[in-house]
Amino acid sequence: MGAMFGKCFARLRREKLGVSLRQFCRDHNFDPGNISKLERGKLPPPQSRQKLEQYASALGLTEGSDEWYEFFDTAFAERGELPEDLASDEALVGQLPVLFRTLRGDAVAREELEELLNKLRRA
Amino acid sequence: MTVPTPAYLDYEEMREKADAFLVEHGREGRCPVDIEAIVDVALGIDIVPVSGLKSDHDIDGLIACDGSTIWVDGGIYWSDNPFRYRFTLAHELGHWLLHRDLLESACFETLDDWQVFLDAFPDKARSRYEFQAYCMGGLLLVQREPLAEQVAATMALAEKAGNALDLADEAECRLLCRRVGRAFEVSEGVVIRRGRYDGHWDF
Numbered sequence: 001m002g003a004m005f006g007k008c009f010a011r012l013r014r015e016k017l018g019v020s021l022r023q024f025c026r027d028h029n030f031d032p033g034n035i036s037k038l039e040r041g042k043l044p045p046p047q048s049r050q051k052l053e054q055y056a057s058a059l060g061l062t063e064g065s066d067e068w069y070e071f072f073d074t075a076f077a078e079r080g081e082l083p084e085d086l087a088s089d090e091a092l093v094g095q096l097p098v099l100f101r102t103l104r105g106d107a108v109a110r111e112e113l114e115e116l117l118n119k120l121r122r123a
Numbered sequence: 124m125t126v127p128t129p130a131y132l133d134y135e136e137m138r139e140k141a142d143a144f145l146v147e148h149g150r151e152g153r154c155p156v157d158i159e160a161i162v163d164v165a166l167g168i169d170i171v172p173v174s175g176l177k178s179d180h181d182i183d184g185l186i187a188c189d190g191s192t193i194w195v196d197g198g199i200y201w202s203d204n205p206f207r208y209r210f211t212l213a214h215e216l217g218h219w220l221l222h223r224d225l226l227e228s229a230c231f232e233t234l235d236d237w238q239v240f241l242d243a244f245p246d247k248a249r250s251r252y253e254f255q256a257y258c259m260g261g262l263l264l265v266q267r268e269p270l271a272e273q274v275a276a277t278m279a280l281a282e283k284a285g286n287a288l289d290l291a292d293e294a295e296c297r298l299l300c301r302r303v304g305r306a307f308e309v310s311e312g313v314v315i316r317r318g319r320y321d322g323h324w325d326f
Contacts, residue, residue: 010167020163021170032200036171095187096237097194098229098244099218099252113238116180120194123173 003041005074010039012059012067028058045075092121127225127244129251134258134320137221141262144220154269155308158212168193170212172200184211188226190219206310210260217259222252265307265317273303274323290324 013024021039025032037043046052052075061068096117145151148165162168169192176182176196185194193215199207218226231237277299281288288295300314307314318324 010169014164014167018160018164020159022159022163033172036169040169040171093232093234093237094230095189095192096231097185098188098226098237098240099222099249099256100182100185110238112180113234113241116176116182117234119173119175119179120185123171123194 003078005045005078006039006041008071008074009035009055009059012061012071013039016060016067024058028054030058045079047079092117125228127229127248127252129222129225129248129255132221132255137255137258138262138267140220141217141259142266145263145266152266152269154266154273154306155209156264156266158209158216158264162193162212162216166216170195170200172197183207184215186215186218186226188230190223190226205308206304206313209264209308210310210313213260213263214256216263217256218252221255221259225252261309261313261317264309265313267321269307270303270314270317270321270323273306274299274318277302293326296324296326 013019013021017024019027021035022032024030025035034043038045046055052072056063056068056071059071061071142151145153145156148161150156150161159170163170168190171192171194173194174197176185176194177198178196183196183199186192187194193212195208195211199211202208229240231240278288278290281299288299290296290299297311297315300318301311303318304311304314315324315326319326
């Protein structure tokens with residue numbers, strides 16, 4: 001569901017370029033929200049070859065290199081698949097935050113927790 | 124369910140942990156500390172913007188109990204001023220460095236479990252966890268030696284310009300903290316508190 005492509009993307013950005021996602025997006029005029037979703041498998045790899053080449057170039061991949069093939073092979077294997085939705089809920093429940101300063105200091109209402117969870121799910 | 128009880132940590136213990144972490148990541152003596160690169164690139168933690176976290180829930184940031192993700196309020200994430208964003212990352216990283224046991228023990232299977240846990244979380248314990256993470260955030264972003272150097276350099280600069288600063292005067296001290304804060308890319312408030320703990324001023 002785009003997860004392998006996202007992991008490949010994030011690994012190349014972190015290990016090959018050594019830059020943060022926001023810096024990477026600033027350098028190449030990409031939208032950080034979309035790239036973040038791409039890396040986390042919440043968006044499928046782009047359909048367009050041109051867009052993939054743009055990403056590959058931004059990641060510093062040399063055409064014909066092993067990394068280049070890995071990047072494109074993973075993208076082609078996963079593109080067109082629907083991003084995770086319900087399945088990712090299970091993962092999200094396993095990540096739920098427990099340390100936050102306040103939900104305005106009151107007892108935590110169920111509705112507010114659900115609203116918070118929905119926000120995290122959509123992010 | 125076990126009631127969360129934060130360990131008592133004095134400021135110097137937290138400083139030691141922060142300094143050790145920064146040494147481990149080759150950031151000792153840095154001004155500013157590139158906290159985003161540490162979190163994202165070195166630790167591989169996803170930093171995810173979330174719209175309405177602050178406005179709807181009064182939350183700046185959250186760390187996932189498995190340490191995989193830091194969610195940051197969208198307004199803070201997208202802001203042109205990086206100070207609050209940087210401090211939010213440092214604060215959440217502070218939780219991970221100090222409270223990892225609690226976080227990892229609190230991974231739930233259902234929303235009901237999550238709510239029961241949060242409802243039973245004593246306010247006093249929560250405040251202490253937050254205070255510790257708050258201190259840790261400041262210690263990660265503003266280390267002792269670089270702070271002393273920046274304070275001395277700013278004092279010298281002001282004196283050279285014929286406007287010597289009196290750190291016993293709160294207004295003049297705030298002026299200095301604002302300037303030093305720009306060097307560390309943190310707010311005046313963070314510098315005030317860090318400088319107070321390091322004995323540069325009293326207020």
